[in-house]
Amino acid sequence: MSKSFFRLQSFSKLFTTISLLLILPFFLSAQVSSAKPWAYWWWMGSAVNKADIKKNLEDFSAAGFGGLHIIPIYGVKGEEANFIPYLSPQWLAMLDYTCTEAKRLGLGIDMTLGTGWPFGGAQVKPQDAAQAFQVQRMDVKANEKITQLPAVPEKWKNAKLIAVSAYSHSAFIQKLDISKGISWEYPRESDLYALYQLPTGQKVKRAAPGAEGWVLDHFNATAIKTYFQTFAQVFMAKNYGVRAFYNDSYEVYGANWTSTFVQKFQQLRGYDLLTHLDVLAQDTAITDREKRVWADYHETISDVLLEDFTKPLMALGKQFGKIVRNEAHGAPANLLDLYAASDVPETEFFGSKPYGIPGYRVDPDYEVNRFGEPDAFVIKWAASAAHVAGRKMVSCETATWLGNHFKVALSQVKPIVDECLVSGVNHIFYHGVPYSPPAAEFPGWLFYASTNFNQQSHFWPFLPQLNAYIERSQSRLQAAKPDNDVLLYFPIYDVWHAAGRKGKTHPMEVHSMVHDIKDSPFGRTSAWMSAQGLAYDFVSDRQIQGLKVENGVLVSTGGARYKSLVLPITEFIPLATIQALVRLKQAGASILFEARLPRTVNGWNNLEERRKAMQALMSNFQVTLVRDLGAALSKAGVRREFLAEKGLSFIRKKTDKGTLYFISNLSGRFKEGRVRLASNAKMLKLYDPLSQQSGWEGFRTLGPNNIETFLQLAPGSSIFIEALDKADTTLTRWPLPFEEADVKDFTGPWKVEFLSGKPFVPKGYQADTLASWTEAPDTLAQYFSGTGRYSLSFSLPEFQVGKPARLDLGDVREMAKVSINGRDLGSVWSLPFVLNVPEGVLQKENTIQIEVTNLSANRVRYLDRQKTPWKKFYDINIVDIRYQPFDASSWAPVPSGLKGPVKLMFQRL
Known part of the structure; x- marks a missing residue:
C-alpha cells in the first residue's frame, strides 16, 4: 500500500480521537431529565455569584430536580452593590456559568425572555409599548358646524387621534379626513365618533433592577420583532446552553389595540372597521350587527396573537435550537390554537381547593371568590392542544399560592400534582425556588408568592421523595401516547x-x-x-x-x-x-x-x-x-370508563405493551372494591409510584373492552394499571389487601423528645394521648420548628409476629421517619400517612420510633413577634395569601407533631 494511504489512515484515527475528546464531556455529563420536576428559579436582583450558583445547583441536583427556569426579578434591600444588570456581559457570564454547571450535574436550564412578566422592559420604546383604544361620541345638531372635537379626558392625555366617522340615525355616513382638521356640517342630527389610540401605561411586573420598563405591544409585529432581536443578538454572539425560552401567562392589562390594527382588520376580515366606530364605542352588543362586528374584532385580536406573536416566538426558539414553553392563558384569543403552536403548552395550578381526602387541609385565608378554585377543566386546555397537535410534553406551573407562606405541607402538594397528572400534565414546574445564598439567615431570600421549594423550606429534607414520585410517574406518562376517544x-x-x-x-x-x-x-x-x-x-x-x-x-x-x-x-x-x-x-x-x-x-x-x-x-x-x-x-365505539362512577380520577394512554391508566383517588368516595376498565388484556400490571411496589393482579373479562379487577386504593393514593397485550412472566403477584378489621391500636404513654430545630429546642415530655406538641408543658414548644421523636413499646400476639403489616400514623403534622425494632421503614409525607411493614420485622415485644418534622410557621410567628427584620425585599416585598403585608405575629400556633391515632393493619388471608 502507498505511504499516502497510511498517512490518511493515521489522520483519520487522529481526527476520530480528537472528535471523541470533544464530545466526551457531553456523554460524561448526566442526562437532563424532563421526567423529574423542574422549578421556577427567581434571581432576586440577579445578585448571583458563581460559588452560590454552584452550591444551589448541587443541592437541586441531589434533591432530584430535573432543571431550573431562570426569572430575574426585583432585588433584596442591602444587596444593591451585587445587582447585575440584565443581559449585561456580567449577567451573560453568570448565565453561561449556570448552564455549564447545570449540564455537569444533569440539570437543564430554561429562561424567560425578559424579567418579571409579561414581556417588556427598558428596551421597549413608547411606540412599541402596549396600546389601547378609546372612542369618544359627540352629538351634533342639524346644520351645526363642527370644527373641532371636545377635549379628551385627562386620563387620555397621551391619546392620539386615529379616525373620525360620522353617523346619522345609527347609519354610517362617511369618514372625516382628519389630516385636514375637523370640519363637519349635516342637515340632520348626526353623531361623530372619534377613535383614539393611547398607551396602557402598564410596566413590567416584578421587573429586575435596571430592566424596568413598558410592557410590550403583543399585537404589533414590528415591535415584537424588535423585542426578539435583542435576544437573537445575544444568542448569535454565543448560543448559551439553555433548553427552552419561556413566555409567562398573558397578564397584559387593558391592551386591545395596535397602530396597525385597522389595516390588519381589513386584511383579515375583509371590511373597514372604521365604518363601525359606533360599535367599538359601546360596552355591550345588542343588535346583530354589533355582535358580529365585535366577533370580527375579537377574532382579529386572536389571529394577531397567533401569527405575529406566538409563531415568531417559536421561530426564535427554532433559530437557536431551543424549545418554547408558552403560558398562553390570559390571552384574549383561542387558547387551543396558541397552546398548540407551542413546543410545550404550559398551564397553571393556582390556589387552594378542597379534596375529599380525609385530613386534607385548605388554607382558610384563600379567597375563592377572588381567585377562583383550581380545576382540571383549566388544565385540560393545554393538555388537549398538546394531544391534538402531537406535542410530547404538557407543563404546569404548580402550587402557586397553594397556601400562605410557611404553611404549605407536602401532603397538600401531592394531590394537586396528582390532579395535574390525571388531567394530562407530564412536566411539572414547581412555583417555585427563590435564589437564596447559602449563607443567608432563615428564612433566606423569598419570592412574594407561596410556595417555597428551596433549601430554606421546612419540607426540604423530604422533597427528594416527592421529586422521585413525580419522576417515576412522569417517566411513564411521557413514554405513552394519548388514548382519548x-x-x-x-x-x-x-x-x-x-x-x-x-x-x-x-x-x-x-x-x-x-x-x-x-x-x-x-x-x-x-x-x-x-x-x-x-x-x-x-x-x-x-x-x-x-x-x-x-x-x-x-x-x-x-x-x-x-x-x-x-x-x-x-x-x-x-x-x-x-x-x-x-x-x-x-x-x-x-x-x-x-x-x-x-x-x-x-x-x-x-x-x-x-x-x-x-x-x-x-x-x-x-x-x-x-x-x-x-x-x-x-x-360510535366510544369507551366509557366506570372509574368515574367510583369517584376516581384517571388518564388513559397507550403504550407499546397495551393500555396504561394512571388513577388517583382524590374524592375520598372509594377505598376498595371491584373496578372496571374499558380495555382488553392478557394480564394486568399494577405499579405504585410512591412505594414502588409492582405486580400482576387477577381480573375477569366481561366483554369486549370491558374487564374487571379488585382494587384497594385509599383516598389520597394513586396507582398505575397497565392492561398488557401479552403476559409478563417476570411479574410477581400484587400484595394481598390489608384488613381494617384486624387492627392493633397504639396507646400511651409516648415518650416525646425534641431533637433539633429553631428558634430553640423545648424540653421533652410524656403523653398518654397524642396531641399537638404546641400544647406541651414547655410553652416554648409553640414556637418550635424542627424534629421531635415519639417512642413507644408495644406487644403483639404470637399469630401476628413476623407477619407483614401496614402502619397507619393517622394525623401527622407534617412529615415523619419511622423505625420499628431498629429497622428503618422509610418516611411518610403524604396522605394517607401509611407505611408497609415488611415480613419479619414485627416481634412479640417491639419498639417504635417516629421522628416528626413540622412546618416553619411557628418559628416565623416568633420572628415577627420579636420584630426580626427579615422582610427586606423591593417591589411588593412579602405579602400574605390575601395580598396584604405579611405579618405572622397574630397567628395562632399551627398544630405540630404526631396527632394519631397510630395503628397496625394486617393482610387478609
Whole structure:
C-alpha cells in the first residue's frame, strides 16, 4: 500500500480521537431529565455569584430536580452593590456559568425572555409599548358646524387621534379626513365618533433592577420583532446552553389595540372597521350587527396573537435550537390554537381547593371568590392542544399560592400534582425556588408568592421523595401516547359575539375560565363527559379544519386518533368549519351535534352569501342530532370508563405493551372494591409510584373492552394499571389487601423528645394521648420548628409476629421517619400517612420510633413577634395569601407533631 494511504489512515484515527475528546464531556455529563420536576428559579436582583450558583445547583441536583427556569426579578434591600444588570456581559457570564454547571450535574436550564412578566422592559420604546383604544361620541345638531372635537379626558392625555366617522340615525355616513382638521356640517342630527389610540401605561411586573420598563405591544409585529432581536443578538454572539425560552401567562392589562390594527382588520376580515366606530364605542352588543362586528374584532385580536406573536416566538426558539414553553392563558384569543403552536403548552395550578381526602387541609385565608378554585377543566386546555397537535410534553406551573407562606405541607402538594397528572400534565414546574445564598439567615431570600421549594423550606429534607414520585410517574406518562376517544368542539365564536368585560376583550384567564366558560353549554357538556368517564380533548375550529379520516377514525395533525367529534349547543360557527365537518362526515367520521345545529355563521362581512352557503351545505349534510349523547357515543365505539362512577380520577394512554391508566383517588368516595376498565388484556400490571411496589393482579373479562379487577386504593393514593397485550412472566403477584378489621391500636404513654430545630429546642415530655406538641408543658414548644421523636413499646400476639403489616400514623403534622425494632421503614409525607411493614420485622415485644418534622410557621410567628427584620425585599416585598403585608405575629400556633391515632393493619388471608 502507498505511504499516502497510511498517512490518511493515521489522520483519520487522529481526527476520530480528537472528535471523541470533544464530545466526551457531553456523554460524561448526566442526562437532563424532563421526567423529574423542574422549578421556577427567581434571581432576586440577579445578585448571583458563581460559588452560590454552584452550591444551589448541587443541592437541586441531589434533591432530584430535573432543571431550573431562570426569572430575574426585583432585588433584596442591602444587596444593591451585587445587582447585575440584565443581559449585561456580567449577567451573560453568570448565565453561561449556570448552564455549564447545570449540564455537569444533569440539570437543564430554561429562561424567560425578559424579567418579571409579561414581556417588556427598558428596551421597549413608547411606540412599541402596549396600546389601547378609546372612542369618544359627540352629538351634533342639524346644520351645526363642527370644527373641532371636545377635549379628551385627562386620563387620555397621551391619546392620539386615529379616525373620525360620522353617523346619522345609527347609519354610517362617511369618514372625516382628519389630516385636514375637523370640519363637519349635516342637515340632520348626526353623531361623530372619534377613535383614539393611547398607551396602557402598564410596566413590567416584578421587573429586575435596571430592566424596568413598558410592557410590550403583543399585537404589533414590528415591535415584537424588535423585542426578539435583542435576544437573537445575544444568542448569535454565543448560543448559551439553555433548553427552552419561556413566555409567562398573558397578564397584559387593558391592551386591545395596535397602530396597525385597522389595516390588519381589513386584511383579515375583509371590511373597514372604521365604518363601525359606533360599535367599538359601546360596552355591550345588542343588535346583530354589533355582535358580529365585535366577533370580527375579537377574532382579529386572536389571529394577531397567533401569527405575529406566538409563531415568531417559536421561530426564535427554532433559530437557536431551543424549545418554547408558552403560558398562553390570559390571552384574549383561542387558547387551543396558541397552546398548540407551542413546543410545550404550559398551564397553571393556582390556589387552594378542597379534596375529599380525609385530613386534607385548605388554607382558610384563600379567597375563592377572588381567585377562583383550581380545576382540571383549566388544565385540560393545554393538555388537549398538546394531544391534538402531537406535542410530547404538557407543563404546569404548580402550587402557586397553594397556601400562605410557611404553611404549605407536602401532603397538600401531592394531590394537586396528582390532579395535574390525571388531567394530562407530564412536566411539572414547581412555583417555585427563590435564589437564596447559602449563607443567608432563615428564612433566606423569598419570592412574594407561596410556595417555597428551596433549601430554606421546612419540607426540604423530604422533597427528594416527592421529586422521585413525580419522576417515576412522569417517566411513564411521557413514554405513552394519548388514548382519548372524543373531540369536543369549543365554540369560541359564541363568546366572541359580545363586547368583553376587560378592556372590551375576552381574556381566557385561569381564574375566569371556570366561572365563565365552564358555565356554558360547552362547559356543561364537558362536565357531563368527565362525570361519565369519557376520555376526550377540546378542539378548535382551526384544528377541526386540519382533521382527516382513516377507516372512519378522525386523525389530528399530530397523529392522535378519535372515534367521534361532538359539537355542543352552538350559536355561531365559521363556514370553513362547516365545510370541514361535511368533508369529515362524507369520509365516514362520526360527527354528533348535541340537540340542534349551529344557528348561523359568524361575523359580518359577506354575511348573506355565507349564510346561504351554510344552508346549502347543511341541506345535503347527513346530520346526526342527538338527544341521548351517551347512547350516540357508545354506538360510535366510544369507551366509557366506570372509574368515574367510583369517584376516581384517571388518564388513559397507550403504550407499546397495551393500555396504561394512571388513577388517583382524590374524592375520598372509594377505598376498595371491584373496578372496571374499558380495555382488553392478557394480564394486568399494577405499579405504585410512591412505594414502588409492582405486580400482576387477577381480573375477569366481561366483554369486549370491558374487564374487571379488585382494587384497594385509599383516598389520597394513586396507582398505575397497565392492561398488557401479552403476559409478563417476570411479574410477581400484587400484595394481598390489608384488613381494617384486624387492627392493633397504639396507646400511651409516648415518650416525646425534641431533637433539633429553631428558634430553640423545648424540653421533652410524656403523653398518654397524642396531641399537638404546641400544647406541651414547655410553652416554648409553640414556637418550635424542627424534629421531635415519639417512642413507644408495644406487644403483639404470637399469630401476628413476623407477619407483614401496614402502619397507619393517622394525623401527622407534617412529615415523619419511622423505625420499628431498629429497622428503618422509610418516611411518610403524604396522605394517607401509611407505611408497609415488611415480613419479619414485627416481634412479640417491639419498639417504635417516629421522628416528626413540622412546618416553619411557628418559628416565623416568633420572628415577627420579636420584630426580626427579615422582610427586606423591593417591589411588593412579602405579602400574605390575601395580598396584604405579611405579618405572622397574630397567628395562632399551627398544630405540630404526631396527632394519631397510630395503628397496625394486617393482610387478609
